Amino acid sequence: xxxxxxxxxxxxxxxxxxxxxxxxxxxxxxxxxxxxxxxxxxxxxxxxxxxxxxxxxxxxxxxxxxxxxxxxxxxxxxxxxxxxxxxxxxxxxxxxxxxxxxxxxxxxxxxxxxxxxxxxxxxxxxxxxxxxxxxxxxxxxxxxxxxxxxxxxxxxxxxxxxxxxxxxxxxxxxxxxxxxxxxxxxxxxxxxxxxxxxxxxxxxxxxxxxxxxxxxxxxxxxxxxxxxxxxxxxxxxxxxxxxxxxxxxxxxxxxxxxxxxxxxxxxxxxxxxxxxxxxxxxxxxxxxxxxxxxxxxxxxxxxxxxxxxxxxxxxxxxxxxxxxxxxx
Numbered sequence: 001x002x003x004x005x006x007x008x009x010x011x012x013x014x015x016x017x018x019x020x021x022x023x024x025x026x027x028x029x030x031x032x033x034x035x036x037x038x039x040x041x042x043x044x045x046x047x048x049x050x051x052x053x054x055x056x057x058x059x060x061x062x063x064x065x066x067x068x069x070x071x072x073x074x075x076x077x078x079x080x081x082x083x084x085x086x087x088x089x090x091x092x093x094x095x096x097x098x099x100x101x102x103x104x105x106x107x108x109x110x111x112x113x114x115x116x117x118x119x120x121x122x123x124x125x126x127x128x129x130x131x132x133x134x135x136x137x138x139x140x141x142x143x144x145x146x147x148x149x150x151x152x153x154x155x156x157x158x159x160x161x162x163x164x165x166x167x168x169x170x171x172x173x174x175x176x177x178x179x180x181x182x183x184x185x186x187x188x189x190x191x192x193x194x195x196x197x198x199x200x201x202x203x204x205x206x207x208x209x210x211x212x213x214x215x216x217x218x219x220x221x222x223x224x225x226x227x228x229x230x231x232x233x234x235x236x237x238x239x240x241x242x243x244x245x246x247x248x249x250x251x252x253x254x255x256x257x258x259x260x261x262x263x264x265x266x267x268x269x270x271x272x273x274x275x276x277x278x279x280x281x282x283x284x285x286x287x288x289x290x291x292x293x294x295x296x297x298x299x300x301x302x303x304x305x306x307x308x309x310x311x312x313x314x315x316x317x318x319x320x321x322x323x324x325x326x327x328x
């Protein structure tokens with residue numbers, strides 16, 4: 001495994017992170033989830049990303065049990081808050097002080113840890129003053145429950161305002177977690193330049209575009225059994241890519257991957273890691289062998305010529321409108 005510093009902090013995380021969105025506590029049995037976590041650990045992954053909303057808190061609990069017995073100092077455990085959890089009462093969502101504080105304490109219990117390496121605002125909350133949100137995060141840091149703070153799917157303007165408050169409150173705001181892939185590049189025009197200026201790194205999710213960049217979805221063909229598109233819970237998230245122009249373009253990427261001696265998924269993950277502002281790419285898995293294969297992306301060299309080939313193949317199907325940042 002290789003490691004990168006997160007923002008301008010002293011925290012190093014693995015270039016490949018393991019995330020359990022849509023899998024733990026819902027899509028796969030717990031025994032299989034534990035096997036995937038074990039495969040991640042054996043592959044050198046030290047960074048594990050989750051959120052309280054995943055499977056309505058069950059994903060955090062599964063991850064906590066899967067990591068039990070591991071040396072805590074050798075792990076980076078990341079989680080998030082914002083979306084509704086529990087019965088969905090008026091204070092069961094958002095970035096108000098009450099919800100942030102209660103969510104953090106509940107996540108610590110489910111993850112069976114005394115502290116979170118990174119606690120992230122899962123979205124921006126327009127209904128709460130940003131000052132209240134950042135002060136609540138600052139208090140968690142001063143209490144020792146959170147080491148670093150991050151955000152997810154914030155616009156460039158929101159990140160700028162958050163970074164200004166973070167400096168005033170002396171909060172270590174060091175990361176942004178957006179969707180990012182060869183097909184979805186909305187962070188490149190505005191978010192990445194702002195983050196580079198503010199000392200914030202990207203921890204990206206969906207580097208293979210919810211499975212589209214594996215090449216398994218073919219134009220005019222039915223979704224493979226067991227795929228995310230065949231699963232009602234995951235199908236809405238990839239409908240934007242289920243167009244013949246996109247699927248045909250993805251098939252044309254296969255020769256580039258084959259020429260490099262790698263799978264299309266490995267090429268896609270290596271592509272996001274080529275961006276120097278990306279500290280880590282989050283992968284999910286329903287089978288341990290998926291983890292083992294995707295981790296090999298860290299050794300894939302993406303040359304400038306390959307980047308030009310990829311851009312030429314995907315011309316016309318890439319989404320890069322910065323106004324879509326929060327829709328990731």
